Amino acid sequence: MSRPRTPPGPAPSPHRSPPRTARGTAPWTAFGGDLHLDLGERRAAGAGLRAALEDALREAVQDGRLAPDTRLPSSRALGEDLGIARNTVVEAYGQLTAEGWLSSRRGSGTTVAERAAPRPAARPVEVRAGRRPTGRHDLLAGRPDLSLFPRSAWLASARRALAVAPHEAFDYGSPLGRIELRRALAGYLARVRGVRTDPDRLLICSGFGQGLGLLAAALRGRGAGRIAVEGYGLPPQRDTLRAAGLGLAPLPLDCSGARTDLLAELSGAGEGAGEGAGGRLGAVLLTPAHQFPTGAALAADRRAAAVRWARGHDGYVIEDDYDGEFRYDRQPLGAMQALDPDRVVYGGTAAKSLAPGLRLAWLALPDELVEPVAALKEAADTMSPVTDQLTFAELITSGRYDRHVRRCRLHYRRRRDLLVAALAERAPRVRVTGIAAGLHAVLELPPGSLPEAELMDRARAAGLVLTGLGWYLAGRNAAPDAAPALVVGYATPPDHAFPAALDALCEVLRTA
Numbered sequence: 001m002s003r004p005r006t007p008p009g010p011a012p013s014p015h016r017s018p019p020r021t022a023r024g025t026a027p028w029t030a031f032g033g034d035l036h037l038d039l040g041e042r043r044a045a046g047a048g049l050r051a052a053l054e055d056a057l058r059e060a061v062q063d064g065r066l067a068p069d070t071r072l073p074s075s076r077a078l079g080e081d082l083g084i085a086r087n088t089v090v091e092a093y094g095q096l097t098a099e100g101w102l103s104s105r106r107g108s109g110t111t112v113a114e115r116a117a118p119r120p121a122a123r124p125v126e127v128r129a130g131r132r133p134t135g136r137h138d139l140l141a142g143r144p145d146l147s148l149f150p151r152s153a154w155l156a157s158a159r160r161a162l163a164v165a166p167h168e169a170f171d172y173g174s175p176l177g178r179i180e181l182r183r184a185l186a187g188y189l190a191r192v193r194g195v196r197t198d199p200d201r202l203l204i205c206s207g208f209g210q211g212l213g214l215l216a217a218a219l220r221g222r223g224a225g226r227i228a229v230e231g232y233g234l235p236p237q238r239d240t241l242r243a244a245g246l247g248l249a250p251l252p253l254d255c256s257g258a259r260t261d262l263l264a265e266l267s268g269a270g271e272g273a274g275e276g277a278g279g280r281l282g283a284v285l286l287t288p289a290h291q292f293p294t295g296a297a298l299a300a301d302r303r304a305a306a307v308r309w310a311r312g313h314d315g316y317v318i319e320d321d322y323d324g325e326f327r328y329d330r331q332p333l334g335a336m337q338a339l340d341p342d343r344v345v346y347g348g349t350a351a352k353s354l355a356p357g358l359r360l361a362w363l364a365l366p367d368e369l370v371e372p373v374a375a376l377k378e379a380a381d382t383m384s385p386v387t388d389q390l391t392f393a394e395l396i397t398s399g400r401y402d403r404h405v406r407r408c409r410l411h412y413r414r415r416r417d418l419l420v421a422a423l424a425e426r427a428p429r430v431r432v433t434g435i436a437a438g439l440h441a442v443l444e445l446p447p448g449s450l451p452e453a454e455l456m457d458r459a460r461a462a463g464l465v466l467t468g469l470g471w472y473l474a475g476r477n478a479a480p481d482a483a484p485a486l487v488v489g490y491a492t493p494p495d496h497a498f499p500a501a502l503d504a505l506c507e508v509l510r511t512a
């Protein structure tokens with residue numbers, strides 16, 4: 001390939017000129033900023049040198065990159081930077097001065113003319129995804145108190161982890177994630193949640209949301225057409241499942257959790273059972289420790305029924321253990337995965353115990369799913385970022401994570417007790433459920449109260465940010481007689497904001 005021809009003119013000085021990129025692009029260092037003049041494209045389109053320079057300058061003034069009064073480099077300096085003759089710059093400056101874009105005064109060089117109006121600013125781009133409702137009192141379920149993030153412990157662990165990490169830790173690595181974290185998690189999950197796994201079967205992902213998407217794609221790849229979901233659940237999770245091409249079959253809920261005894265029946269029902277695509281029922285997504293959002297723990301016979309169904313139908317149970325660390329009243333319920341690690345995928349996340357913004361979560365996979373899910377993770381993003389994985393591994397092995405979780409558990413339990421006491425005193429008709437664990441409660445109103453939509457309107461007017469139970473409903477027929485109810489994330493506000501949020505909530509409920 002021949003090199004592009006260098007335009008005629010003085011040779012660039014090795015001292016003054018910034019490094020020139022291909023085809024006449026020069027970083028405009030004279031401004032100390034990042035403005036670039038790219039003549040290459042215009043030259044390639046057939047423009048002469050002078051015309052290309054005039055166009056590039058005109059455009060920079062027009063779109064505001066060169067503000068009025070900005071001093072331009074001398075014709076000599078710009079000629080050298082661009083590798084073109086000084087005279088070409090003099091002529092281009094002269095032309096643009098005549099057109100009114102530039103102004104030239106003897107002794108003070110060439111500047112951008114005062115009246116050269118920039119183009120009106122581009123319309124702002126609005127990104128709706130991820131935008132959260134705003135209000136004075138944030139009681140939206142699903143997040144921890146972010147002021148509790150263990151900054152000092154995290155910093156200490158990051159420092160230690162980075163000091164001892166081998167060089168290869170910063171390379172592309174296994175899609176399963178860093179071995180240090182998989183080892184630490186295998187031990188932690190066995191000890192705290194009774195999970196039966198090992199580092200080779202653990203995959204680190206960017207949030208449980210990503211893990212669920214990978215699982216859904218893997219199940220689809222194995223011929224699943226449908227997945228059973230709980231009658232109430234997180235709408236974005238259902239979106240993820242649908243996006244992977246799975247149809248959804250909602251399971252009714254009662255005080256013992258999801259009706260997993262109906263799975264065999266749903267399997268046989270095939271097309272038409274539930275929403276979306278038909279086909280084989282390949283899995284069920286459950287929140288056994290603390291049903292999200294209603295709060296029931298999945299009863300032992302329901303756990304057994306789900307595992308029995310999975311074994312008999314070549315299916316899988318996906319266990320979303322999103323807040324398993326936060327159990328207050330009873331003995332901690334172990335993970336359901338221990339019943340059958342070949343049929344139950346265990347999913348955990350740091351979203352509640354540390355912070356959702358970390359995007360750190362993990363799957364303990366049955367043997368048959370390790371390879372396909374790891375391949376999908378590699379295709380998605382190679383692997384999750386290593387520095388946070390190394391830090392989290394150190395946080396666990398140093399014992400700091402246990403101490404942090406214990407501290408949070410006490411904090412959230414106190415919050416829950418305050419909520420329950422305030423409601424008992426100020427809105428005694430409200431039934432509080434789902435409070436044995438987790439970071440949220442369901443507040444159910446008695447018959448004859450306001451309909452849920454109206455209740456939500458009043459809550460919004462009082463500056464409360466929360467959701468009605470109906471928002472979580474999986475199918476229109478899943479709960480035809482449900483009472484109006486609010487889902488309240490009592491962990492969300494920092495301490496100083498909690499009493500005011502509680503006051504506003506009680507006032508809305510008192511008059512509902």
Ligand SMILES: Cc1ncc(COP(=O)(O)O)c(C=O)c1O
Binds near residue numbers: 141206350
């Ligand atoms: C039911 C449930 N599962 C899982 C998660 C965690 O998801 P992620 O790890 O993607 O933040 C949440 C977070 O709100 C949740 O509510």
